[in-house]
Amino acid sequence: MTELHPRKMDFGFEDADVPFLWNPDNPAWSSMSNAVSFLAIGFEKMIVKAIMQAKPQLAASGVADEAMAFMRQEGHHSTAHRQHVKGLIRSYPGLQNTLDAVIGEFDLLTEATSLNYRLAYTADLEATFTPVFKLMLDHDATLFRPGDDRVASLFLWHFVEEVEHRSSALIIFDALVGNELYRMRMAPSIFAHVMKVIRIACAGFNQHVPLKERKVDSLSMFATHRTKQRIVTAFAPYLTKGTMPRAFDGLPLGEQLTALAGVVRSQMPRHKPAHEKLPALAGEWFAKYDEGYDCTRWYTAGTNGRARDAVAAGGK
Secondary structure (H helix, E strand, O other): OOOOOOOOOOOOOOOOOOOOOOOOOOHHHHHHHHHHHHHHHHHHHHHHHHHHHHHHHHHHHOOHHHHHHHHHHHHHHHHHHHHHHHHHHHHOOOHHHHHHHHHHHHHHHHHHOOHHHHHHHHHHHHHHHHHHHHHHHOOHHHHOOOOOHHHHHHHHHHHHHHHHOOOHHHHHHHHHOOOHHHHHHHHHHHHHHHHHHHHHHHHHHHHHOOHHHHOEOHHHHOHHHHHHHHHHHHHOHHHOOOEOOOOOOOOOHHHHHHHHHHHHHHOOOOOOHHHOOOOHHHHHHHHHHHHOOOHHHOOOOOOOHHHHHHHHHHOO
16 A cells, blocks of 8 residues: 555645745745746646556556555646746736646657656656755755745645655556666656756746846756856847856755765666655654644744644644
8 A cells, every 4th residue: 555645735826926036045946946836737747647548557567556646646736836837927927828838848748658658757757856855855944944935835845745755656667667778768868858848947937027026047057058148148248138046056065966966876777766865854844744734834834724723623
């Protein structure tokens, strides 16, 4: 039986405007994480379709429960990120075209590639999440806490659940495909597609969100773009799309390299995500959720929300 626990969350993005620059202390991180929201909608839609397509094979494979719980978690993630992105689109209507383009890339992938490829895509990308998200969650005090608590809480919830189901995609791939060499051979095209989609989102931000509101060139996460822009702006400064810091510039280099090593390790044969070192914040999040804490307002809930209601119910 699976140990995954799908949790449906409502972060209240309709209650107030959703800022693009949701962490004003780190505009590059704000832009990068917003791009993750766009990516998540298309990627997780693809996952749900792949699991449904694979459903006839799952019962015989012995991983049906794992796959269904994994799919439900990813479906909840997609729904919540849609609400986040919908809030951004209310302020910047042109971003609807960006969202459509991102979803279109994954819809095309679903139509044009085999189920085995999409299961490999999911397994390869999901395998990178634990080392990458550990880096982020270990520095929540600078990446998440200073920002809009709704957006911060959305990403905290998503990232800790990715840690929770860190083995699921590989379990499903191994049961249904079981070809590690194939997964490794597909990795270059898979990550090229991921970066293509992220680039589409960031280019949309540059086009539809005024520089004074995003503060940075949203494409600055791409080294090739930074090099090109330095050359262009040296001769035509008026063409600048903004400054070009990176989201993790303020994080210790050693920890960034550790995360990078983890990403490389995740693509190797016989990789076992269950053996990865986990972020302490994930365990804290699960414990507080189980206690009734309002995890939709991770930094500001205090004794409000579900925690207060749980105490009141216990006193009756």
